[in-house]
Amino acid sequence: MAQNIYDDPHFFARYSRLPRSVEGLGGAPEWPALRALLPDVTGRRVVDLGCGFGWFCRWAASHGAASVVGIDLSGNMLDRARADTDNPSISYEQQDLDALDVSGAAFDVAYSSLALHYLGNLGQLFATVHRALVPGGAFVFSVEHPVFTAPSAPGFVAGTAGRSVWPLDRYLDEGPRVTDWLAPGVVKHHRTIATYVSLLFQAGFKMAALDEWGPTEDQIAEVPEWAIERERPPFLLVAAHHA
Amino acid sequence: MAQNIYDDPHFFARYSRLPRSVEGLGGAPEWPALRALLPDVTGRRVVDLGCGFGWFCRWAASHGAASVVGIDLSGNMLDRARADTDNPSISYEQQDLDALDVSGAAFDVAYSSLALHYLGNLGQLFATVHRALVPGGAFVFSVEHPVFTAPSAPGFVAGTAGRSVWPLDRYLDEGPRVTDWLAPGVVKHHRTIATYVSLLFQAGFKMAALDEWGPTEDQIAEVPEWAIERERPPFLLVAAHHA
Numbered sequence: 001m002a003q004n005i006y007d008d009p010h011f012f013a014r015y016s017r018l019p020r021s022v023e024g025l026g027g028a029p030e031w032p033a034l035r036a037l038l039p040d041v042t043g044r045r046v047v048d049l050g051c052g053f054g055w056f057c058r059w060a061a062s063h064g065a066a067s068v069v070g071i072d073l074s075g076n077m078l079d080r081a082r083a084d085t086d087n088p089s090i091s092y093e094q095q096d097l098d099a100l101d102v103s104g105a106a107f108d109v110a111y112s113s114l115a116l117h118y119l120g121n122l123g124q125l126f127a128t129v130h131r132a133l134v135p136g137g138a139f140v141f142s143v144e145h146p147v148f149t150a151p152s153a154p155g156f157v158a159g160t161a162g163r164s165v166w167p168l169d170r171y172l173d174e175g176p177r178v179t180d181w182l183a184p185g186v187v188k189h190h191r192t193i194a195t196y197v198s199l200l201f202q203a204g205f206k207m208a209a210l211d212e213w214g215p216t217e218d219q220i221a222e223v224p225e226w227a228i229e230r231e232r233p234p235f236l237l238v239a240a241h242h243a
Numbered sequence: 244m245a246q247n248i249y250d251d252p253h254f255f256a257r258y259s260r261l262p263r264s265v266e267g268l269g270g271a272p273e274w275p276a277l278r279a280l281l282p283d284v285t286g287r288r289v290v291d292l293g294c295g296f297g298w299f300c301r302w303a304a305s306h307g308a309a310s311v312v313g314i315d316l317s318g319n320m321l322d323r324a325r326a327d328t329d330n331p332s333i334s335y336e337q338q339d340l341d342a343l344d345v346s347g348a349a350f351d352v353a354y355s356s357l358a359l360h361y362l363g364n365l366g367q368l369f370a371t372v373h374r375a376l377v378p379g380g381a382f383v384f385s386v387e388h389p390v391f392t393a394p395s396a397p398g399f400v401a402g403t404a405g406r407s408v409w410p411l412d413r414y415l416d417e418g419p420r421v422t423d424w425l426a427p428g429v430v431k432h433h434r435t436i437a438t439y440v441s442l443l444f445q446a447g448f449k450m451a452a453l454d455e456w457g458p459t460e461d462q463i464a465e466v467p468e469w470a471i472e473r474e475r476p477p478f479l480l481v482a483a484h485h486a
Contacts, residue, residue: 147390147411152404159410161395167408168390169474172457192476193436194455207450212437214415230415233435 001096002118003187006052006074011183024055029226030142030213030235034113037140037209037239041065044108047132049097049125049141050115054081054090060111061087069107071095097125102132109133112141114235117149117188120176122196126203130242137242139205145212145236149177149190156228166232196238205240213237244339245361246430249295249317254426267298272469273385273456273478277356280383280452280482284308287351290375292340292368292384293358297324297333303354304330312350314338340368345375352376355384357478360392360431363419365439369446373485380485382448388455388479392420392433399471409475439481448483456480 005011019027025035042064048056051070060068070092072078078092085092095101098119110129119125129139148154150171159165170190177190191199197207212233215226248254262270268278285307291299294313303311313335315321321335328335338344341362353372362368372382391397393414402408417438420431434442440450455476458469 147414151408152406153402153408157403159396159412160400161412163395163412165394165396165410165412167402168411169402169404169406169408171390171475172455172473192455194453197450197453201452207440209444210437210440212415212435231412232414 002073002098002120004073005118005183005186006072007076008183011186012074012076014182020055021053024053025059028113029215029219029223030237033211033213034140034142034237037211037237038111039109039138041109045106046109046111047071047102047107049100049110049112049129050118051081051092052077052113052115054085054092056111056113057081057090057092058085058087060109061089065089065109067091069093071097071100071102073097100125100128102128104131105134107132107134108137110137110139110141114142114144116141117143117191120189122189122191123199123202126199126205130203130205133242135242138208139200139240139242140238142213142235142237143196144188145233146171146190146192146196147232148234149188154179156231164228164231168232193236196236200238200240204243206243207238208241209237209239211237245316245341245363247316248361248426248429249315250319251426254429255317255319257425263298264296267296268302271356272458272462272466273480276454276456277383277385277480280454280480281354282352282381284352288349289352289354290314290345290350292343292353292355292372293361294324294335295320295356297328297335299354299356300324300333300335301328301330303352304332308332308352310334312336314340314343314345316340343368343371345371347374348377350375350377351380353380353382353384357385357387359384360386360434363432365432365434366442366445369442369448373446373448376485378485381451382443382483382485383481385456385478385480386439387431388476389414389433389435389439390475391477392431397422399474407471407474411475436479439479443481443483447486449486450481451484452480452482454480 025031046060046065046068048070057068057070068090156164213235214230268274289308289311291313300311300313311333399407456478457473
Protein backbone atom coordinates (compact mmCIF):
# COMPACT_ATOMS: atom_id res chain seq x y z
CA MET A 1 0.00 0.00 0.00
CA ALA A 2 1.01 3.63 -0.37
CA GLN A 3 2.84 5.29 2.51
CA ASN A 4 0.34 7.18 4.69
CA ILE A 5 2.61 10.12 5.47
CA TYR A 6 -0.35 12.52 5.73
CA ASP A 7 -1.35 10.78 8.96
CA ASP A 8 2.10 11.47 10.45
CA PRO A 9 1.28 14.23 12.99
CA HIS A 10 4.42 16.25 12.27
CA PHE A 11 3.96 16.05 8.49
CA PHE A 12 0.24 16.81 8.77
CA ALA A 13 0.83 19.87 10.94
CA ARG A 14 3.32 21.29 8.46
CA TYR A 15 1.23 20.34 5.40
CA SER A 16 -1.77 22.05 6.98
CA ARG A 17 0.13 25.36 6.96
CA LEU A 18 0.98 25.33 3.22
CA PRO A 19 -0.80 28.01 1.15
CA ARG A 20 -2.70 25.33 -0.77
CA SER A 21 -3.96 23.90 2.54
CA VAL A 22 -5.00 27.26 3.97
CA GLU A 23 -6.27 28.96 0.81
CA GLY A 24 -7.38 25.91 -1.18
CA LEU A 25 -7.29 25.94 -4.97
CA GLY A 26 -6.44 29.65 -5.00
CA GLY A 27 -3.23 28.82 -3.10
CA ALA A 28 -2.16 26.28 -5.74
CA PRO A 29 -0.46 28.19 -8.56
CA GLU A 30 -0.95 25.35 -11.05
CA TRP A 31 -4.72 25.22 -10.49
CA PRO A 32 -5.67 27.59 -13.37
CA ALA A 33 -3.72 25.37 -15.81
CA LEU A 34 -5.19 22.17 -14.37
CA ARG A 35 -8.69 23.63 -14.41
CA ALA A 36 -8.21 24.48 -18.10
CA LEU A 37 -7.80 20.75 -18.83
CA LEU A 38 -11.09 19.84 -17.13
CA PRO A 39 -14.36 19.43 -18.99
CA ASP A 40 -17.46 21.27 -17.77
CA VAL A 41 -18.48 19.35 -14.64
CA THR A 42 -22.14 20.45 -14.74
CA GLY A 43 -24.35 17.42 -14.18
CA ARG A 44 -21.33 15.08 -14.10
CA ARG A 45 -20.39 12.40 -11.60
CA VAL A 46 -16.92 13.29 -10.38
CA VAL A 47 -14.32 11.36 -8.38
CA ASP A 48 -11.26 12.99 -6.76
CA LEU A 49 -8.40 10.55 -6.14
CA GLY A 50 -6.37 11.84 -3.20
CA CYS A 51 -8.89 14.51 -2.27
CA GLY A 52 -7.06 15.80 0.82
CA PHE A 53 -9.08 18.53 2.52
CA GLY A 54 -11.78 18.34 -0.18
CA TRP A 55 -11.15 21.71 -1.81
CA PHE A 56 -11.64 20.33 -5.31
CA CYS A 57 -14.71 18.30 -4.28
CA ARG A 58 -16.38 21.47 -3.00
CA TRP A 59 -15.31 23.38 -6.13
CA ALA A 60 -16.82 20.68 -8.40
CA ALA A 61 -20.06 20.56 -6.42
CA SER A 62 -20.35 24.34 -6.48
CA HIS A 63 -19.83 24.23 -10.27
CA GLY A 64 -22.79 21.97 -10.80
CA ALA A 65 -21.43 18.44 -10.50
CA ALA A 66 -24.26 15.96 -9.96
CA SER A 67 -22.19 14.09 -7.36
CA VAL A 68 -18.65 14.13 -6.09
CA VAL A 69 -16.77 11.35 -4.33
CA GLY A 70 -13.52 12.28 -2.59
CA ILE A 71 -11.15 9.42 -1.83
CA ASP A 72 -8.09 9.64 0.40
CA LEU A 73 -5.92 7.36 2.50
CA SER A 74 -5.47 9.85 5.30
CA GLY A 75 -8.01 9.84 8.11
CA ASN A 76 -6.67 13.20 9.26
CA MET A 77 -7.38 14.77 5.92
CA LEU A 78 -10.82 13.22 5.56
CA ASP A 79 -11.80 14.35 9.06
CA ARG A 80 -11.09 17.94 8.10
CA ALA A 81 -12.65 17.50 4.64
CA ARG A 82 -15.90 16.28 6.22
CA ALA A 83 -15.84 19.06 8.81
CA ASP A 84 -15.41 21.65 6.05
CA THR A 85 -18.08 20.21 3.75
CA ASP A 86 -21.77 21.01 3.95
CA ASN A 87 -23.11 19.66 0.67
CA PRO A 88 -25.06 16.38 0.42
CA SER A 89 -23.82 15.76 -3.15
CA ILE A 90 -20.27 15.25 -1.80
CA SER A 91 -19.21 12.07 -0.05
CA TYR A 92 -15.81 10.97 1.22
CA GLU A 93 -14.26 7.51 1.38
CA GLN A 94 -11.06 6.33 3.04
CA GLN A 95 -9.22 4.09 0.57
CA ASP A 96 -5.66 3.29 -0.46
CA LEU A 97 -5.35 4.28 -4.14
CA ASP A 98 -2.87 1.42 -4.55
CA ALA A 99 -5.84 -0.93 -3.95
CA LEU A 100 -8.70 1.28 -5.16
CA ASP A 101 -12.10 -0.37 -5.30
CA VAL A 102 -14.79 1.52 -7.24
CA SER A 103 -17.80 0.51 -9.34
CA GLY A 104 -17.55 0.24 -13.11
CA ALA A 105 -18.77 3.10 -15.31
CA ALA A 106 -19.66 5.05 -12.18
CA PHE A 107 -18.05 8.37 -13.11
CA ASP A 108 -17.83 10.93 -15.92
CA VAL A 109 -14.77 12.74 -14.63
CA ALA A 110 -11.80 11.45 -12.62
CA TYR A 111 -9.46 14.01 -11.10
CA SER A 112 -6.29 13.76 -9.05
CA SER A 113 -3.99 16.48 -7.79
CA LEU A 114 -0.41 15.69 -6.73
CA ALA A 115 -1.26 12.24 -5.37
CA LEU A 116 -0.32 9.64 -7.97
CA HIS A 117 3.46 9.96 -7.50
CA TYR A 118 2.94 8.34 -4.08
CA LEU A 119 1.61 5.13 -5.65
CA GLY A 120 3.64 2.00 -6.19
CA ASN A 121 1.35 0.42 -8.79
CA LEU A 122 0.19 3.11 -11.17
CA GLY A 123 -0.70 0.71 -14.00
CA GLN A 124 -3.28 -0.96 -11.76
CA LEU A 125 -4.71 2.42 -10.68
CA PHE A 126 -5.02 3.59 -14.31
CA ALA A 127 -6.82 0.35 -15.22
CA THR A 128 -9.22 0.84 -12.29
CA VAL A 129 -9.88 4.46 -13.29
CA HIS A 130 -10.53 3.37 -16.87
CA ARG A 131 -13.12 0.84 -15.69
CA ALA A 132 -14.67 3.41 -13.37
CA LEU A 133 -15.21 5.94 -16.18
CA VAL A 134 -17.93 5.87 -18.81
CA PRO A 135 -16.89 5.92 -22.49
CA GLY A 136 -15.86 9.46 -23.34
CA GLY A 137 -15.11 10.18 -19.69
CA ALA A 138 -12.20 12.44 -18.76
CA PHE A 139 -9.21 11.72 -16.54
CA VAL A 140 -7.29 14.86 -15.51
CA PHE A 141 -4.39 14.73 -13.09
CA SER A 142 -1.27 16.44 -11.86
CA VAL A 143 1.87 14.83 -10.44
CA GLU A 144 5.26 16.08 -9.46
CA HIS A 145 7.19 16.40 -12.71
CA PRO A 146 9.64 13.55 -13.38
CA VAL A 147 12.60 15.97 -13.53
CA PHE A 148 11.52 17.05 -10.05
CA THR A 149 11.27 13.54 -8.62
CA ALA A 150 14.32 12.01 -10.34
CA PRO A 151 17.42 13.46 -8.63
CA SER A 152 19.54 11.90 -5.90
CA ALA A 153 19.83 15.37 -4.37
CA PRO A 154 16.70 17.32 -5.35
CA GLY A 155 17.58 20.95 -4.72
CA PHE A 156 18.91 23.82 -6.82
CA VAL A 157 22.69 24.34 -6.81
CA ALA A 158 24.96 26.99 -8.30
CA GLY A 159 25.81 26.22 -11.93
CA THR A 160 28.96 27.08 -13.85
CA ALA A 161 27.12 29.64 -15.99
CA GLY A 162 26.33 31.69 -12.88
CA ARG A 163 22.73 30.48 -12.69
CA SER A 164 20.94 28.11 -10.37
CA VAL A 165 20.72 24.68 -11.94
CA TRP A 166 18.70 21.60 -11.04
CA PRO A 167 21.10 18.63 -10.63
CA LEU A 168 19.28 16.08 -12.76
CA ASP A 169 20.35 12.47 -12.47
CA ARG A 170 18.73 9.03 -12.30
CA TYR A 171 15.98 10.16 -14.68
CA LEU A 172 15.71 6.77 -16.39
CA ASP A 173 16.15 4.90 -13.11
CA GLU A 174 12.51 4.55 -12.06
CA GLY A 175 11.36 3.60 -8.58
CA PRO A 176 11.04 4.90 -5.04
CA ARG A 177 12.69 8.14 -3.96
CA VAL A 178 12.94 8.94 -0.26
CA THR A 179 12.98 12.68 0.39
CA ASP A 180 12.69 15.01 3.34
CA TRP A 181 9.72 17.17 2.38
CA LEU A 182 7.93 18.54 5.46
CA ALA A 183 9.06 15.38 7.28
CA PRO A 184 11.92 12.92 6.86
CA GLY A 185 11.41 9.73 4.90
CA VAL A 186 8.63 10.71 2.50
CA VAL A 187 8.45 8.01 -0.20
CA LYS A 188 7.61 9.07 -3.76
CA HIS A 189 7.72 6.90 -6.86
CA HIS A 190 9.71 8.36 -9.72
CA ARG A 191 8.43 7.59 -13.23
CA THR A 192 9.37 9.13 -16.56
CA ILE A 193 6.90 11.09 -18.68
CA ALA A 194 7.12 8.24 -21.20
CA THR A 195 5.97 5.80 -18.51
CA TYR A 196 3.00 7.97 -17.49
CA VAL A 197 1.97 8.15 -21.15
CA SER A 198 2.58 4.45 -21.84
CA LEU A 199 0.61 3.36 -18.77
CA LEU A 200 -2.31 5.52 -19.90
CA PHE A 201 -2.25 3.92 -23.35
CA GLN A 202 -1.99 0.44 -21.82
CA ALA A 203 -5.05 1.14 -19.66
CA GLY A 204 -7.04 2.12 -22.76
CA PHE A 205 -6.89 5.91 -22.51
CA LYS A 206 -6.26 8.37 -25.32
CA MET A 207 -4.02 11.33 -24.63
CA ALA A 208 -5.80 14.67 -24.81
CA ALA A 209 -3.27 17.14 -23.35
CA LEU A 210 0.05 17.32 -21.56
CA ASP A 211 1.37 20.38 -19.75
CA GLU A 212 4.71 20.87 -18.02
CA TRP A 213 3.65 23.54 -15.61
CA GLY A 214 5.67 26.54 -14.56
CA PRO A 215 4.61 29.90 -13.16
CA THR A 216 3.38 32.52 -15.61
CA GLU A 217 4.92 36.00 -15.89
CA ASP A 218 1.96 37.42 -13.97
CA GLN A 219 2.44 34.89 -11.17
CA ILE A 220 6.16 35.68 -10.95
CA ALA A 221 5.40 39.41 -10.83
CA GLU A 222 3.22 38.65 -7.81
CA VAL A 223 5.57 36.11 -6.16
CA PRO A 224 9.11 36.78 -7.49
CA GLU A 225 10.67 33.77 -5.73
CA TRP A 226 8.67 31.48 -8.02
CA ALA A 227 10.84 32.50 -11.01
CA ILE A 228 13.28 29.69 -10.31
CA GLU A 229 10.53 27.12 -10.97
CA ARG A 230 10.86 27.94 -14.68
CA GLU A 231 14.36 26.39 -14.69
CA ARG A 232 12.68 22.98 -14.37
CA PRO A 233 8.93 22.38 -14.19
CA PRO A 234 7.68 21.26 -10.77
CA PHE A 235 4.45 19.69 -12.04
CA LEU A 236 3.22 17.56 -14.91
CA LEU A 237 -0.44 17.98 -15.86
CA VAL A 238 -2.20 15.40 -18.01
CA ALA A 239 -5.62 15.04 -19.59
CA ALA A 240 -6.72 11.72 -21.07
CA HIS A 241 -10.00 10.41 -22.43
CA HIS A 242 -11.66 7.05 -21.92
CA ALA A 243 -11.42 5.50 -25.39
CA MET B 244 15.24 29.03 -42.82
CA ALA B 245 17.04 26.44 -40.71
CA GLN B 246 20.80 26.81 -40.23
CA ASN B 247 22.64 24.68 -42.80
CA ILE B 248 25.46 23.60 -40.48
CA TYR B 249 25.86 20.27 -42.30
CA ASP B 250 27.28 22.16 -45.28
CA ASP B 251 29.97 23.72 -43.07
CA PRO B 252 33.10 21.82 -44.21
CA HIS B 253 34.54 21.47 -40.71
CA PHE B 254 31.24 20.29 -39.19
CA PHE B 255 30.61 17.95 -42.12
CA ALA B 256 34.04 16.36 -41.85
CA ARG B 257 33.57 15.68 -38.16
CA TYR B 258 29.94 14.53 -38.55
CA SER B 259 31.05 12.13 -41.28
CA ARG B 260 33.29 10.33 -38.77
CA LEU B 261 30.53 9.67 -36.18
CA PRO B 262 29.58 6.00 -35.75
CA ARG B 263 26.10 6.69 -37.10
CA SER B 264 27.64 8.22 -40.23
CA VAL B 265 30.10 5.40 -40.80
CA GLU B 266 27.97 2.44 -39.70
CA GLY B 267 24.51 3.81 -40.49
CA LEU B 268 21.49 2.72 -38.46
CA GLY B 269 23.57 0.08 -36.67
CA GLY B 270 25.75 2.89 -35.29
CA ALA B 271 22.75 4.71 -33.83
CA PRO B 272 21.96 3.13 -30.44
CA GLU B 273 18.40 4.50 -30.40
CA TRP B 274 17.54 2.92 -33.76
CA PRO B 275 16.06 -0.33 -32.34
CA ALA B 276 13.66 1.71 -30.20
CA LEU B 277 12.76 4.06 -33.06
CA ARG B 278 12.28 1.13 -35.43
CA ALA B 279 9.88 -0.43 -32.89
CA LEU B 280 7.61 2.61 -33.30
CA LEU B 281 7.43 2.27 -37.09
CA PRO B 282 4.63 0.44 -38.90
CA ASP B 283 5.50 -2.21 -41.47
CA VAL B 284 6.72 -0.19 -44.47
CA THR B 285 5.98 -2.92 -47.05
CA GLY B 286 4.21 -1.36 -50.02
CA ARG B 287 4.14 2.07 -48.31
CA ARG B 288 5.14 5.46 -49.62
CA VAL B 289 7.72 6.79 -47.19
CA VAL B 290 9.25 10.24 -46.68
CA ASP B 291 12.37 10.87 -44.56
CA LEU B 292 12.64 14.46 -43.29
CA GLY B 293 16.30 15.26 -42.79
CA CYS B 294 17.54 12.10 -44.51
CA GLY B 295 21.27 12.85 -44.25
CA PHE B 296 23.29 10.15 -45.92
CA GLY B 297 20.14 8.17 -46.79
CA TRP B 298 20.68 5.22 -44.43
CA PHE B 299 17.00 5.08 -43.44
CA CYS B 300 15.84 5.57 -47.04
CA ARG B 301 17.84 2.52 -48.11
CA TRP B 302 16.61 0.55 -45.08
CA ALA B 303 12.97 1.36 -45.93
CA ALA B 304 13.43 0.44 -49.60
CA SER B 305 15.13 -2.82 -48.68
CA HIS B 306 12.19 -3.59 -46.36
CA GLY B 307 9.67 -3.33 -49.17
CA ALA B 308 8.63 0.33 -49.24
CA ALA B 309 6.91 1.14 -52.53
CA SER B 310 8.78 4.44 -52.75
CA VAL B 311 11.00 6.53 -50.53
CA VAL B 312 11.69 10.26 -50.74
CA GLY B 313 14.63 11.59 -48.74
CA ILE B 314 14.65 15.33 -48.06
CA ASP B 315 17.56 17.29 -46.66
CA LEU B 316 18.85 20.84 -46.67
CA SER B 317 22.50 19.85 -47.01
CA GLY B 318 23.89 19.44 -50.49
CA ASN B 319 26.93 17.69 -49.02
CA MET B 320 24.76 15.05 -47.41
CA LEU B 321 22.55 14.54 -50.46
CA ASP B 322 25.61 14.17 -52.71
CA ARG B 323 26.81 11.29 -50.59
CA ALA B 324 23.28 9.86 -50.20
CA ARG B 325 22.90 9.75 -53.99
CA ALA B 326 26.37 8.26 -54.46
CA ASP B 327 25.57 5.52 -51.93
CA THR B 328 22.11 4.72 -53.32
CA ASP B 329 21.42 2.33 -56.17
CA ASN B 330 17.68 1.81 -55.97
CA PRO B 331 15.23 3.47 -58.38
CA SER B 332 12.46 3.53 -55.73
CA ILE B 333 14.47 6.08 -53.72
CA SER B 334 14.68 9.73 -54.69
CA TYR B 335 16.30 12.67 -52.92
CA GLU B 336 15.25 16.32 -52.78
CA GLN B 337 17.08 19.33 -51.39
CA GLN B 338 14.61 21.33 -49.31
CA ASP B 339 14.58 23.42 -46.14
CA LEU B 340 12.18 21.67 -43.73
CA ASP B 341 11.29 25.11 -42.36
CA ALA B 342 9.63 25.77 -45.74
CA LEU B 343 8.79 22.20 -46.78
CA ASP B 344 6.74 21.85 -49.94
CA VAL B 345 5.20 18.42 -50.56
CA SER B 346 2.01 17.16 -52.20
CA GLY B 347 -1.09 16.40 -50.15
CA ALA B 348 -1.86 12.79 -49.17
CA ALA B 349 1.32 11.67 -50.91
CA PHE B 350 2.75 9.47 -48.14
CA ASP B 351 1.78 6.64 -45.78
CA VAL B 352 4.74 7.04 -43.43
CA ALA B 353 6.73 10.14 -42.45
CA TYR B 354 9.98 9.63 -40.59
CA SER B 355 12.56 11.98 -39.15
CA SER B 356 15.68 11.25 -37.14
CA LEU B 357 17.34 13.97 -35.04
CA ALA B 358 16.47 16.79 -37.45
CA LEU B 359 13.41 18.61 -36.12
CA HIS B 360 15.22 20.34 -33.23
CA TYR B 361 17.00 22.42 -35.87
CA LEU B 362 13.72 23.94 -37.10
CA GLY B 363 12.43 27.35 -36.10
CA ASN B 364 8.79 26.74 -37.07
CA LEU B 365 7.80 23.26 -35.99
CA GLY B 366 4.06 23.97 -35.97
CA GLN B 367 4.19 24.72 -39.68
CA LEU B 368 6.24 21.58 -40.40
CA PHE B 369 3.78 19.40 -38.44
CA ALA B 370 0.84 20.91 -40.38
CA THR B 371 2.65 20.20 -43.66
CA VAL B 372 3.41 16.60 -42.62
CA HIS B 373 -0.23 16.12 -41.63
CA ARG B 374 -1.39 17.30 -45.06
CA ALA B 375 1.23 15.11 -46.75
CA LEU B 376 0.02 11.93 -45.01
CA VAL B 377 -3.04 9.88 -45.87
CA PRO B 378 -5.63 9.26 -43.13
CA GLY B 379 -4.23 6.62 -40.81
CA GLY B 380 -0.69 7.46 -41.87
CA ALA B 381 2.13 7.31 -39.34
CA PHE B 382 4.56 10.02 -38.28
CA VAL B 383 7.56 8.69 -36.34
CA PHE B 384 10.42 10.93 -35.28
CA SER B 385 13.28 11.41 -32.88
CA VAL B 386 14.69 14.69 -31.55
CA GLU B 387 17.24 15.61 -28.95
CA HIS B 388 15.39 15.34 -25.63
CA PRO B 389 14.29 18.67 -24.15
CA VAL B 390 16.33 18.10 -20.98
CA PHE B 391 19.31 17.70 -23.31
CA THR B 392 18.65 20.89 -25.29
CA ALA B 393 17.53 23.13 -22.39
CA PRO B 394 20.65 23.96 -20.35
CA SER B 395 22.80 27.09 -20.50
CA ALA B 396 25.83 24.83 -20.01
CA PRO B 397 24.94 21.40 -21.46
CA GLY B 398 27.51 19.03 -20.00
CA PHE B 399 27.67 16.71 -17.00
CA VAL B 400 29.20 18.14 -13.81
CA ALA B 401 30.05 16.65 -10.42
CA GLY B 402 27.03 16.61 -8.11
CA THR B 403 26.96 16.89 -4.33
CA ALA B 404 25.87 13.26 -3.96
CA GLY B 405 29.13 12.11 -5.60
CA ARG B 406 27.48 11.38 -8.96
CA SER B 407 27.58 13.15 -12.28
CA VAL B 408 24.56 15.39 -12.67
CA TRP B 409 23.11 17.19 -15.67
CA PRO B 410 22.79 20.91 -14.81
CA LEU B 411 19.22 21.48 -15.95
CA ASP B 412 18.06 25.07 -16.31
CA ARG B 413 15.96 27.14 -18.74
CA TYR B 414 13.68 24.16 -19.39
CA LEU B 415 10.55 26.31 -19.73
CA ASP B 416 12.41 29.04 -21.62
CA GLU B 417 11.90 27.84 -25.19
CA GLY B 418 13.85 29.09 -28.17
CA PRO B 419 17.25 28.92 -29.86
CA ARG B 420 20.25 27.39 -28.12
CA VAL B 421 23.70 27.95 -29.58
CA THR B 422 26.07 25.09 -28.78
CA ASP B 423 29.49 23.92 -29.83
CA TRP B 424 28.78 20.40 -31.09
CA LEU B 425 31.35 19.31 -33.71
CA ALA B 426 31.65 22.99 -34.68
CA PRO B 427 31.06 26.28 -32.87
CA GLY B 428 27.73 28.06 -33.22
CA VAL B 429 25.36 25.20 -33.94
CA VAL B 430 21.80 26.53 -33.51
CA LYS B 431 19.17 24.20 -32.05
CA HIS B 432 15.64 25.12 -31.00
CA HIS B 433 14.70 24.04 -27.51
CA ARG B 434 11.08 23.01 -26.98
CA THR B 435 9.46 21.22 -24.05
CA ILE B 436 7.88 17.79 -24.38
CA ALA B 437 4.55 19.48 -23.75
CA THR B 438 5.15 21.71 -26.78
CA TYR B 439 6.03 18.78 -29.06
CA VAL B 440 2.82 17.04 -27.96
CA SER B 441 0.67 20.18 -28.20
CA LEU B 442 1.94 21.02 -31.68
CA LEU B 443 1.12 17.48 -32.83
CA PHE B 444 -2.43 17.80 -31.48
CA GLN B 445 -2.81 21.25 -33.08
CA ALA B 446 -1.74 19.81 -36.44
CA GLY B 447 -4.43 17.12 -36.16
CA PHE B 448 -2.32 14.16 -35.06
CA LYS B 449 -3.18 11.61 -32.40
CA MET B 450 -0.42 10.49 -30.06
CA ALA B 451 0.48 6.82 -30.41
CA ALA B 452 3.70 6.47 -28.39
CA LEU B 453 6.35 8.46 -26.58
CA ASP B 454 9.75 7.14 -25.54
CA GLU B 455 12.48 8.88 -23.59
CA TRP B 456 15.39 6.89 -24.89
CA GLY B 457 18.37 5.74 -22.90
CA PRO B 458 20.79 2.86 -23.49
CA THR B 459 19.69 -0.62 -22.44
CA GLU B 460 21.68 -2.79 -20.04
CA ASP B 461 22.95 -4.84 -22.98
CA GLN B 462 24.12 -1.70 -24.77
CA ILE B 463 25.91 -0.46 -21.65
CA ALA B 464 27.59 -3.85 -21.23
CA GLU B 465 28.92 -3.41 -24.76
CA VAL B 466 29.80 0.30 -24.45
CA PRO B 467 30.23 1.11 -20.72
CA GLU B 468 30.69 4.86 -21.27
CA TRP B 469 27.04 5.08 -22.37
CA ALA B 470 25.87 4.41 -18.79
CA ILE B 471 25.86 8.13 -18.02
CA GLU B 472 23.16 8.70 -20.65
CA ARG B 473 20.69 7.08 -18.24
CA GLU B 474 21.08 10.06 -15.88
CA ARG B 475 19.10 12.14 -18.39
CA PRO B 476 17.71 10.83 -21.69
CA PRO B 477 19.51 12.15 -24.78
CA PHE B 478 16.65 11.49 -27.21
CA LEU B 479 12.88 11.79 -27.36
CA LEU B 480 11.09 9.36 -29.71
CA VAL B 481 7.51 9.99 -30.79
CA ALA B 482 4.92 8.15 -32.84
CA ALA B 483 1.75 9.90 -33.96
CA HIS B 484 -1.09 8.96 -36.29
CA HIS B 485 -2.87 11.06 -38.86
CA ALA B 486 -6.36 11.42 -37.36
